[in-house]
Amino acid sequence: MTDNSEQKAIAVMTSGGDAQGMNAAVRAVVRTGSVLGIKVFAIHEGYEGLVNNKLTEMTWDSVSGVLGQGGTVIGTARSKEFRERSGRLKAAKNMVHNGIDNLVVIGGDGSLTGANQFSEEWKSLLDELVAGGEISADAIKKHPQLKIVGMVGSIDNDMANTDMTIGADSALHRITEAVDAIKSTAASHQRTFIVEVMGRNCGYLALVSAIASGAGWVFVPEYPPYEGWEKKICEVLQGGIDAGRRDSIIIVAEGARDRQGNPITCDMVKEVIDNGMGIDSRITILGHVQRGGIPSAYDRYMSTLAGHTAVHDILKDNDSGRGHLVVVDKNRFGIADLMESVGKNRQIADLIKNKKFDEAVELRGSSWKKLRDIYRTMCLALPRGDETTGTYNIAVMNCGWPSPGMNAAVRAAVRIALDRGNKVFKVHNGFEGLINDDLKKVEWMEIEEWIGQPGSNIGSTRTVPGESDMYNIAATLEKSKIDGILMIGGWAGYSGMERLYKMRKIFPVFNMPFVCIPASINNSLPGCELSIGADTALNNIVSAIDVIKHSADSSCRAFIVEVMGRYCGYLAAMSGLATGAEEVYLHEKGINLDKLRKHIRRLVKSFKHGRNVGLYIRNEKADKIYTTDFIARLFEAESNDLFDVKKVVLGPLQQGGIPSPFDRTMATRLSFDATNHLIDCLDAKDNHGYFMGFGGTGETIINFRKLDEMISRLHERPLDQWWENLFEVAADMAHNPEEN
Numbered sequence: 001m002t003d004n005s006e007q008k009a010i011a012v013m014t015s016g017g018d019a020q021g022m023n024a025a026v027r028a029v030v031r032t033g034s035v036l037g038i039k040v041f042a043i044h045e046g047y048e049g050l051v052n053n054k055l056t057e058m059t060w061d062s063v064s065g066v067l068g069q070g071g072t073v074i075g076t077a078r079s080k081e082f083r084e085r086s087g088r089l090k091a092a093k094n095m096v097h098n099g100i101d102n103l104v105v106i107g108g109d110g111s112l113t114g115a116n117q118f119s120e121e122w123k124s125l126l127d128e129l130v131a132g133g134e135i136s137a138d139a140i141k142k143h144p145q146l147k148i149v150g151m152v153g154s155i156d157n158d159m160a161n162t163d164m165t166i167g168a169d170s171a172l173h174r175i176t177e178a179v180d181a182i183k184s185t186a187a188s189h190q191r192t193f194i195v196e197v198m199g200r201n202c203g204y205l206a207l208v209s210a211i212a213s214g215a216g217w218v219f220v221p222e223y224p225p226y227e228g229w230e231k232k233i234c235e236v237l238q239g240g241i242d243a244g245r246r247d248s249i250i251i252v253a254e255g256a257r258d259r260q261g262n263p264i265t266c267d268m269v270k271e272v273i274d275n276g277m278g279i280d281s282r283i284t285i286l287g288h289v290q291r292g293g294i295p296s297a298y299d300r301y302m303s304t305l306a307g308h309t310a311v312h313d314i315l316k317d318n319d320s321g322r323g324h325l326v327v328v329d330k331n332r333f334g335i336a337d338l339m340e341s342v343g344k345n346r347q348i349a350d351l352i353k354n355k356k357f358d359e360a361v362e363l364r365g366s367s368w369k370k371l372r373d374i375y376r377t378m379c380l381a382l383p384r385g386d387e388t389t390g391t392y393n394i395a396v397m398n399c400g401w402p403s404p405g406m407n408a409a410v411r412a413a414v415r416i417a418l419d420r421g422n423k424v425f426k427v428h429n430g431f432e433g434l435i436n437d438d439l440k441k442v443e444w445m446e447i448e449e450w451i452g453q454p455g456s457n458i459g460s461t462r463t464v465p466g467e468s469d470m471y472n473i474a475a476t477l478e479k480s481k482i483d484g485i486l487m488i489g490g491w492a493g494y495s496g497m498e499r500l501y502k503m504r505k506i507f508p509v510f511n512m513p514f515v516c517i518p519a520s521i522n523n524s525l526p527g528c529e530l531s532i533g534a535d536t537a538l539n540n541i542v543s544a545i546d547v548i549k550h551s552a553d554s555s556c557r558a559f560i561v562e563v564m565g566r567y568c569g570y571l572a573a574m575s576g577l578a579t580g581a582e583e584v585y586l587h588e589k590g591i592n593l594d595k596l597r598k599h600i601r602r603l604v605k606s607f608k609h610g611r612n613v614g615l616y617i618r619n620e621k622a623d624k625i626y627t628t629d630f631i632a633r634l635f636e637a638e639s640n641d642l643f644d645v646k647k648v649v650l651g652p653l654q655q656g657g658i659p660s661p662f663d664r665t666m667a668t669r670l671s672f673d674a675t676n677h678l679i680d681c682l683d684a685k686d687n688h689g690y691f692m693g694f695g696g697t698g699e700t701i702i703n704f705r706k707l708d709e710m711i712s713r714l715h716e717r718p719l720d721q722w723w724e725n726l727f728e729v730a731a732d733m734a735h736n737p738e739e740n
């Protein structure tokens with residue numbers, strides 16, 4: 001075999017434990033490569049396949065239909081042979097024979113370290129191959145360097161420098177679903193369950209699933225319990241039962257340790273609590289279920305963006321000889337040094353091994369510490385403060401369409417405020433409750449089970465108060481001596497709070513601090529790049545589209561799917577990316593006949609080439625004239641009987657359902673910060689209004705005065721939308737360059 005090609009070539013592999021989203025990443029590498037005219041080879045079965053020359057050249061079409069599949073379609077394995085130099089020698093020979101000197105590895109830190117070693121040895125491996133007559137001397141000139149770009153494929157979310165790893169969000173879906181199911185049987189019997197989750201040395205899955213499921217205790221490697229935990233856990237669980245908890249859930253990370261470094265297992269925990277409390281608890285080990293199943297919406301689009309970033313990075317000059325790692329920091333993709341990231345990770349594992357837990361947590365980063373603090377408050381059976389220590393009356397309300405996660409946000413707000421010794425009033429039905437003096441004090445245990453409940457338990461309406469309502473609202477606030485307001489909701493909520501804000505001169509009682517927390521499936525609120533509910537809606541859309549696409553399995557069909565969002569195209573754009581839609585129609589981009597003509601031409605061509613499904617997603621307010629119905633009829637009319645066209649309006653299924661783990665956690669985190677900020681404002685006699693921020697602006701709490709400059713009032717959406725620059729990626733994923 002000789003390599004005569006001058007064309008750039010990349011090999012992509014998945015290695016180590018599989019993770020949901022790996023297929024999306026492979027697909028993105030293959031398709032981005034195709035669009036850029038790069039040859040892409042898939043290495044089957046990880047390093048094992050590289051050693052044994054199991055490489056196949058991929059085409060744009062070879063990754064059709066894999067985006068939503070679990071596991072990895074190109075296989076993975078743990079290779080002993082590659083760990084030996086003799087194995088790496090074979091691997092290098094196979095790379096050279098296929099003309100490849102760029103390697104994209106999707107795997108955990110072991111796989112990435114292997115890739116780095118391979119790259120460091122590259123020159124000496126090639127020298128040895130030349131000396132042995134296995135490759136020509138020319139190959140060294142042609143392939144002087146092996147470029148490595150890694151993506152972390154691991155459900156554990158255990159890599160430094162990146163917010164999320166491929167598969168972690170899907171694993172959280174599996175865990176949360178399982179724990180929700182366990183909770184209902186546990187509550188029926190008033191039982192305690194001990195649930196073991198994966199994560200090796202990293203407690204991320206355990207900690208986040210404990211927050212997302214409202215668990216009563218969690219064991220993670222980074223925060224081992226203090227000596228005497230055996231007595232403490234019994235007291236805490238008994239406290240919960242005495243306070244009215246019907247189910248007790250204990251989450252144990254598989255790598256949990258005590259402060260001496262001895263493993264804490266589910267069996268040990270069972271023995272401790274059964275003996276200490278006189279109960280008969282049950283153990284559930286979730287095991288590989290966590291790594292299985294389909295990827296979540298996040299894992300589909302995040303992995304797609306990561307794969308796209310990896311290929312573009314390969315095209316850049318990188319003479320440093322050092323491997324790169326694709327990382328994500330609040331929705332922004334970037335490149336970090338591979339071994340610096342892996343090294344940091346190893347350091348954390350060593351610190352844990354050496355019982356330097358505080359230092360380990362320090363290296364994990366500040367958001368870790370915050371998660372721990374949040375968990376510590378949320379799991380309490382009773383507030384630490386009492387009404388004699390706090391001074392404030394805080395009103396909590398939901399406004400706008402109910403959005404999944406609103407209850408989790410109310411729960412967190414109530415617990416944080418009560419824990420700091422304040423009184424909390426739940427306002428019924430948003431501003432209507434303030435107008436009609438419909439609010440009630442809320443207690444700690446009342447909201448215990450709210451974390452995973454859908455809708456809004458306190459009621460949420462879209463009523464925006466008018467001038468004539470102001471007097472009644474002022475009277476309500478005065479009567480209950482409300483000192484501050486937490487509004488958890490969408491545009492109606494922000495608009496209503498703005499009206500109160502503007503009426504401060506006339507109604508002095510409105511001179512109180514308030515914080516708005518974004519909760520809207522549309523994700524159309526300023527300053528906060530992800531609002532509560534949007535992730536659940538996106539998952540609802542993606543699951544529905546999975547089903548819809550299957551209905552075309554034995555026929556040729558194009559679907560025009562209408563999704564919600566009002567004038568904000570977030571749901572349409574991101575579901576397009578997560579489902580592999582051919583096109584998305586958004587108000588932000590507009591629709592015209594030229595575009596539609598081009599799309600229908602491309603569609604007809606692709607059906608002629610053997611495709612059997614076409615997917616088009618249209619935002620509900622994309623255009624007044626080019627409606628979903630119009631587009632469906634147009635496509636049908638132009639189909640030349642090659643395919644039929646179905647119009648699907650997803651409707652309210654997008655708003656309903658139990659909140660995703662991300663929305664539960666996001667709701668809890670935003671509410672934690674908002675409530676603490678509100679109380680701090682009250683302490684500091686700061687009467688300003690605020691809304692929560694997250695993402696690009698870097699601001700976590702934004703003064704209400706800035707609202708005006710950040711929004712389009714006409715279209716009720718932020719002026720700056722981070723996701724709008726992802727269209728290029730979506731186009732690369734959707735359009736086969738050979739069909740253009």
Ligand code: F6P
Nearest residue numbers: 017108154155156198199200291
């Ligand atoms: O790293 C991913 C992971 O799922 C860990 O959470 C777990 O400890 C390990 O892999 C299990 O490995 P295996 O599939 O080889 O049993």
